[in-house]
Amino acid sequence: MNNQSVVHMNTFKVASDQLDQISDVLQSELKRKQRALKVKEFLKCLAADPEFADLQPNPNSRSLSEWLYIAEYPIKQEMIYSYEKRRFESSNRRPVIDLAELLTMLLKKQGVNYTFEDLMDHVLAGGALADFLCERETDKAAAL
Numbered sequence: 001m002n003n004q005s006v007v008h009m010n011t012f013k014v015a016s017d018q019l020d021q022i023s024d025v026l027q028s029e030l031k032r033k034q035r036a037l038k039v040k041e042f043l044k045c046l047a048a049d050p051e052f053a054d055l056q057p058n059p060n061s062r063s064l065s066e067w068l069y070i071a072e073y074p075i076k077q078e079m080i081y082s083y084e085k086r087r088f089e090s091s092n093r094r095p096v097i098d099l100a101e102l103l104t105m106l107l108k109k110q111g112v113n114y115t116f117e118d119l120m121d122h123v124l125a126g127g128a129l130a131d132f133l134c135e136r137e138t139d140k141a142a143a144l
Contacts, residue, residue, distance in 0.1 A: 039120070051130055071106045077091070078091040078093060100115075104116045
């Protein structure tokens with residue numbers, strides 16, 4: 001095998017690896033977009049749920065920080081690398097809160113062994129939020 005063949009093989013290998021990386025990036029981006037569309041449709045279904053139509057603001061409702069406390073949600077402080085100080089430091093940005101994970105944790109605190117994904121699938125299949133919670137309570141009681 002001469003040098004030109006080796007160079008061509010290496011070039012094809014590099015090009016193949018780059019295509020694989022691009023494919024992976026495109027697939028992950030597609031999954032992210034699909035999930036965003038699913039969540040958007042879920043929120044539209046919730047907004048159309050007649051149970052929520054006549055809800056008035058409740059002055060005694062809990063704040064997000066209270067829900068985080070109840071769920072024992074782990075607030076993660078983002079760390080960034082300071083090139084000037086040559087070490088990691090806390091970021092000044094607010095931490096990101098995954099509301100799907102928060103809801104899943106709150107469901108588990110209530111003894112409901114289902115996730116936000118389960119709730120979303122139920123509502124997208126035409127079910128109501130109240131039905132989801134009632135069905136899960138029935139499932140929980142049957143398991144005991």
